[in-house]
Amino acid sequence: MENEAHIDFAVIGHQDNWPSVQSIINGMRSGENEPLTVAQIKGTFSYIPPRSIFKMTAKSKTGKTVNGVYIETFIDPDELTPHFLRKNINKVNEAISVALKHKSKIIALGGFTSIVLEGNLSQFDTSSSKITTGNTLTSAYILKGVTDAILKLNKRLQDCNVLIIGATGDIGSACTHYLSSKVKGLLLNARNGRKLEAFAQQFTDTSAEIKWNTRLEELIPMADIIICVASSASIEIKDYKKQVVICDAGYPKNLDTKIEEGNGTFVFHGGMGTVNYGYDFKPDYREHFYNYPRPHIAHGCILEAVVLAFEGKYENFSSGKGNIKTESIDKIHELSVKHGVELAPFYNSKGLCEISLPKSSKG
Ligand SMILES: NC(=O)c1ccc[n+]([C@@H]2O[C@H](COP(=O)([O-])OP(=O)(O)OC[C@H]3O[C@@H](n4cnc5c(N)ncnc54)[C@H](OP(=O)(O)O)[C@@H]3O)[C@@H](O)[C@H]2O)c1
Structure with a gap:
């Protein structure tokens, strides 16, 4: 695996609507292929096993650079409900295994992927790779x-x-x-x-x-x-x-x-937050994955892992449910600002x- 030893953080994500899925799938296919319609994608999307899609590099205000990998779960956007809990848990577990193979020092469980596990990380060996739901920095950006x-x-x-x-x-x-x-x-x-x-x-x-x-x-x-x-x-x-x-x-x-x-x-x-000093994707799928009105915007839950990687603070920072302390919200926000990762524009x-x-x- 290329650059395996140098992955500081992994992001586990999912899509919540079919237009996003369509943009991603067609963006990843070679330009010579006819674009697929949503109807063509729907039947097979959730059968794709979780896999890494692109590498990322994020830059801190301090000059430090960290390397990451994005792992797509391929959870069906129509199945983001408790009815599909078992199937989704399996998807998230597989995605975590991919992140562990990359030897990611910290893994962020983006959006719904932390909800399906109810923040429960006890089944995973987090001795060398830490896992965070990212909900503390998300809360900080909401409050800010x-x-x-x-x-x-x-x-x-x-x-x-x-x-x-x-x-x-x-x-x-x-x-x-x-x-x-x-x-x-x-x-x-x-x-x-x-x-x-x-x-x-x-x-x-x-x-x-x-x-x-x-x-x-x-x-x-x-x-x-x-x-x-x-x-x-x-x-x-x-x-x-x-x-x-x-x-x-x-x-x-x-x-x-x-x-x-x-x-x-x-x-x-x-x-939502912005990485003020920027991030790059390889291959450059930014227009398909993070198509926001300004560059370098991302979810607080993802940015929590980026900030912890900048800081070299590899720990299960946010885990479980109902455990987030006011002091932790202030602390992670302070670290975030230190590294030039700040609240996104409205x-x-x-x-x-x-x-x-x-x-x-x-x-
Ligand atoms: N912007 C970001 O970066 C970011 C990051 C992480 C998560 N998120 C999103 O934030 C949301 C919350 O995440 P979480 O981890 O806190 O989830 P959670 O722990 O599952 O909490 C969901 C809450 O919503 C309530 N709820 C569900 N449906 C409701 C309804 N129809 N009306 C009123 N209350 C309802 C639940 O209680 P009851 O079941 O009793 O209703 C529970 O209190 C999720 O949608 C997640 O995807 C955003």
Whole structure:
């Protein structure tokens, strides 16, 4: 295996929609082949075993360079549900074996791949290759994003009610803990009422007023900020305040298509960072894999492994569920900034976006 000994980090990923799959598959095939249609790809895609697709090099502000490899799981985008859990676990296990063969010093479990394992890494030998879900840096970018957005709206975090959709999840619980001493109120939502209630009970002594409800529509009208970290296509944001900041950080992403932006209402894709000093792919599949409105943007979960590699800090930094501490969020964000890996510019599915102040507050 080429450069086997020099892989600092591996990224295990998946696609969440067929147009992305189509772009990747056709991009990887020789230019002389007729492009395949989605219908042609659908029947065979998930039978492809996980494999490394390209090598990466990322550059730090400190001048350090780290080498990585991207491993695609070939999970079917239509099968990102609990119904296909066993099949998806097998895919992720195989992908981890590929990363271990590359002797990657740290492995990032991108997006859904950490969810299927429930962050449980105990079955893997992590004595030489460490594994991280990357959810701590993802949480840090989500929190930095909403804080920056609120400041731009000339509001203070301590005056805001924050709704967290998916509050009992790994990222949702990290954000809830982080914000519990910093905001006016926390509005917590998830589907499992018993789990949600038990989770909410932990915050009875905090300064923020806590409300929880499995019925999202009861909470939305009170929210100044909405953080969506649920893995669901069925979330409906209706009857929201005129000025609301919405951070859509879950998959699949579908919130901004249903919300009328402008005049103080602002929706952005959260949990994303930028490698300011750049990264390269070999072969150069960037337009197929990371086709964002600005170069060098990637998910916080992937960038956590890049930052840990820059730092030479090879450890299972984020693992399990509900273990992310506020101090760890601050720490990984500090390291990220040290290496020039920072919050991505605001964008949503329409492209880069700017916060526009409501008409009444313009001079
Ligand atoms: N931007 C990034 O870099 C990045 C990185 C990693 C992960 N992610 C995404 O972030 C999301 C959360 O990840 P995670 O690891 O925290 O997942 P997780 O631990 O599985 O948590 C998911 C949470 O969402 C809730 N939920 C699911 N469907 C819901 C619905 N229809 N309405 C309300 N709540 C719902 C779950 O509780 P109930 O089951 O009780 O409803 C749970 O609280 C995922 O979509 C993941 O792909 C983004």
